[in-house]
Amino acid sequence: MRIKRSMGERTFDAVNAILLAICCLAVAIPLLYVVAGSLSSNEAIMHSEVRLWPVGFNLDNYDFVIHNAVFWRSFGVTIMIVVIGTAINMVMTLLTSYPLSKAWLGGRRPIMLFIIFTMIFQAPMVPMYLLIKELHLLDSIWALIIPSALSAFNMLLCITFLRSIPEELFEAARVDGMNEYRILWRIVTPLSMPINVTLMLFYAVGHWNNYLGPLLYVTDRAKQPLQLYLYNLISQFDMDSAGGESVLELSSRLTPQGLQMATIVVATVPVVIIYPFLQKHFIKGALLGSVKE
Amino acid sequence: MTTTSLAKAARPGAERAAAGRGPWRYFLRHRAFYIMLAPGLLYFLVFKYLPLTGSFIAFQDFNIFKGFSGSEWVGLKWFRQLFQYPNFGRLIENTLIISLYQIVFAFPLPILLALMLNEVRQMAYKRIVQTVLYLPHFLSWTIVFGLSYMLLSPTNGLFASIFSGMGAEGGILQQSEYFRPIIIISGIWKEMGWNAIIFIAALAGISPSLYEAAKMDGANRWKQFLHISLPGLLPAIMILLLLKIGHILDSGFEQIYQFLTPAAFETGDVLDTYTYRVGILQGQYSITTAIGLFKSVIGFVLLVIANRVSRWTTGEGIY
Structure with missing residues (x-):
């Protein structure tokens, strides 16, 4: 059924649609x-x-x-960080979220406050750097994994999801003799797959895009992740940092801009590929708990 | 754990009774949960709280060889030096102006976008627009910097070739008067769509019956916006605005650092980029930690004041 709209309404709709199209362009x-x-x-x-x-x-x-060894080395470092980092993120998130999803758990409120406090007061740059230095993590990929092992925001999303699982399910499992670790592994993890996929994508993109971490903690060229390589390639272009000898033979035919653009595209493709999945899931994640009555 | 204690743990009533018999027994009964929590809590303690407390080196003449305990205490020396440093005013000014521009120009746009999307009736069109506008959020600042660099490149960027001869000599990216607009516009480009999500969710949470009732009473779209949509968005707007005010001295290090060239220091060098250059690169740890501490204290005070004002005027607050 179509409701007849006034001239003013239709003009408004048209202008609105055009403005949005301009934003997209x-x-x-x-x-x-x-x-x-x-x-x-x-x-x-x-x-x-x-x-x-x-x-x-x-x-x-x-x-x-494709033939740039330096690019692929950085690409490899980033892939390693994404895989190991995301795996650790997921384990940490589920381990922390499951107990905190129990509203009756003693000490839950102070623990939540303890965690939420860190969302408002971020660790300052220099003491953080000194801590990583003290822990002998400088110039190691662990400096990019361990300090971001758990995101308080993602943990809150996970807790919200876990609270929607009926408590009876856990009780039945306990009566059947399962302990809490097995419940976490065999019941909570499979049941929370929708949120797990969302969080995994969030974490993975976060690791992929991380520039600040490598800027602060990684100076060794051999260990620099993709974003750092990309930034150096764009901001201080020289054939040496771009790819060494393999480039020299090509450099007569190519412009720096062309190489930079192609590298930007290759570094963006993985994110664009997972974007449809990401979009499908983050809408759910972002709208979690805002059910229309 | 024995089977009997498992059976008891399964009943919430039993837990409360156990809690009454002393916290230690309660802890033992539910130790699995606390063991699960341990790695996460340790993580927050080490990587979030330890650096915060590590800020005490702002009161020391910290020396990396003498360590945290061996370094000499110097009181407020660094703070005094900071306030006497001639460029400190410029750093504060740049940081504040960029943050204010972000609040004035970048903050309202996602709200506007959410309202506009809310008026779109063709669901397919709405989805396409959302898909396109959310994408840049997932691109790194490095990519955004790369895209800007390509567009604004003085020799053969897209803008230079379209507007050739429009004073683009030397490159917009290297000129200090364009630095702030570039930061704001690239920030809007990246985050406008994503930041609209929370407002879209808030609008979706408004009951359609309110709009129907308003239409019955003869309210046009503007009136509906003014009396239904806007009040519905107000809590989300106030909370985000308060958080932004609390972070007014953090203007986005990752973005600004990448766009910043020495030619743009005049307008673009902010507290964080200075901290990185002088602290991390030159090893002046104490004075830059003093900057960090100064930022946290100001941020906290502003948050408290803004929260007061907000509660008093709109009834909304974050605590």
């Missing part, structure tokens, strides 16, 4: 430009002919990225 244009540039020829980039479509289509820039 503003988000899309920089991305399209960089993709188009990365696929364009050296000359087209030099003469600023590229707009939103490749000019003189070729894959030379990607050829460089």
Whole structure:
């Protein structure tokens, strides 16, 4: 059934739709430009002919990225951090969330306050750096994993989810002789898969995008993750830091911009690939507990 | 654990009775839960609280070789030095101005976006817009910096080639007068969609019957917005605004550091970027910790004051 709307209403709807379309274009244009540039020829980039479509289509820039050992080394470091880091994040989140989802647990309130306090007062940069130094974690990938082993915000999301699991289920398991560790592993973990997937994606993207951690704690080139490599490639472009000898033979045919654009695209692709899953899940996560009556 | 204690633990009544017989027995009965909590609590203690308490080196002449206990106590020396440092005023000014710009320009936009999305009737269109606008949140600041750099590159960036001859010589990214707008605009580009989610959720939580009743009474869209949508959003708006005010001296280190070049120090060097350069790179740990402590104290005081004012005027607060 269509309700007839007044002229003013329809104008409003049209203006609204157009403004939103403009917002979408503003988000899309920089991305399209960089993709188009990365696929364009050296000359087209030099003469600023590229707009939103490749000019003189070729894959030379990607050829460089694919054969760039330094890039892949950083890529590997980041993959390692994402995999190990996210695994630790999930274990820590479930271990902490399950007890705290019990409203009756003694000491729950002070413990929650203890954790929420850390969300408001962030650890200051210099003492944090000194702590990592004291723990001999500098220049190690563990400096990027252990200090972010648990996110208070994600833990709160997990607790909210776990509280929706009926207590009777746990009681039945206890009567059957399961102890709490087995309940956590065999009942809580499988039942909380929807939130686990959401949190896993959140954590993984967080590790993938982490720039601050490596900036502060990793100076060793061999251990620098992707974001740090990417930043150095863009801000202080020199062929040496970009990829050493493997680049020299290519450098006559390529422009720094082309290489930078192609590297940006390759570093973005994994996030874009998981984005549909991320979107499907974070809506649930973000809207958790805001049920319309 | 024996089977009898398990059976007892299964009954909430039994737990409360056990609690009455002393905390130690209660703890033993539920020790599994506390053992599970131990790693998480240890994590927060070591990586969140220890650095906070480590701020005491702001009152020491901290020397990395003498350590925390061996370093000399110097009272408020660093704070005095800080306030006498000629560039400290500039750091504070830059930090505050960027934060204020963020509050004035970047903060209201997600609210506006949520209201606009709320008016879209075609669900498919709404979903497409949301999908596009949420994406940049998941891109790193490095990527956003890279995109900005490519767009604004003086030699062959997209903007330079479209607006060639419009005073783009030297590159917008390297000019101090453009630094703040670039920070604000790139911040809006990245986070506007994502920050709208909480307002979209708040709007979705408003009962449709309120709008129906308002329509019956002849309220147009503007009136509905003013009397239903806005009051419905107010709690979320106030909470986020209060938190932002509490963090007014943190203007986003990761973003600003990446965009900042020495040419833009005049307008863009903030407390955090100075702390990084002087503290981490040059090893002046004590004075930069004093900056951190100064930031925390100011942030806390502002949060308390803003919360008071908010409770008094709108009835909303975070505690």
